Amino acid sequence: DIQMTQSPSSVSASVGDRVTITCRASQGISSWLAWYQQKPGKAPNLLIYAASSLQSGVPSRFSGSGSGTDFTLTISSLQPEDLATYYCQQANSFLTLTFGGGTKVEIK
């Protein structure tokens, strides 16, 4: 199984700060990586797919990069509504699908 490791597990930043979350795969996954945002008490929401493609309707302050084993999600200017837990997910098939452990983003 491919393991997905996210870091940090939590981050606290001020409004307007740049926030970077990393996700590392235990083996190469090309660019088959997605990022989801889960606000407290809500379902996850797709932000980024294929490592760097922005899902329709997602603010442009969110961006993704990486390929192979190392990936990043960047929030260029943190907003209060970005308070959430962020998950990476890899899979080119359902049977190999795994999520990262999550990164909780808090506002200072």
Add this chain to the structure above:
Amino acid sequence: EVQLVETGGGLIQPGGSLRLACVVSGFTVSSNYMSWVRQAPGKGLEWVSVIYSGGSTYYADSVKGRFTISRDNSKNTVYLQMNSLRAEDTAVYYCARATLGGMVLFDYWGQGTLVTVSS
């Protein structure tokens, strides 16, 4: 407008059974990959099962042989029959539409239904 509404969660004793339903509006379940993803309290996300548009079904190893995914096209509804429930099945269960264009993505989600397995 796309909506997925899960029902059927609740408190159930270990070894018991429960059936979850996901009523969909805004698209046709029989033309899509429909999946269940769960989240244990305070934990991360875990894929559970999928039903393909063609009817094929697949399961995570943790639920294989105990859970069954199905759909009723006339009701545009997806089900998850859960048997032999264990404490570790306690979670919020989300219904989600999946796309498979190179990689698996979940682009629409329901609000979730909580299943608690406890005596």
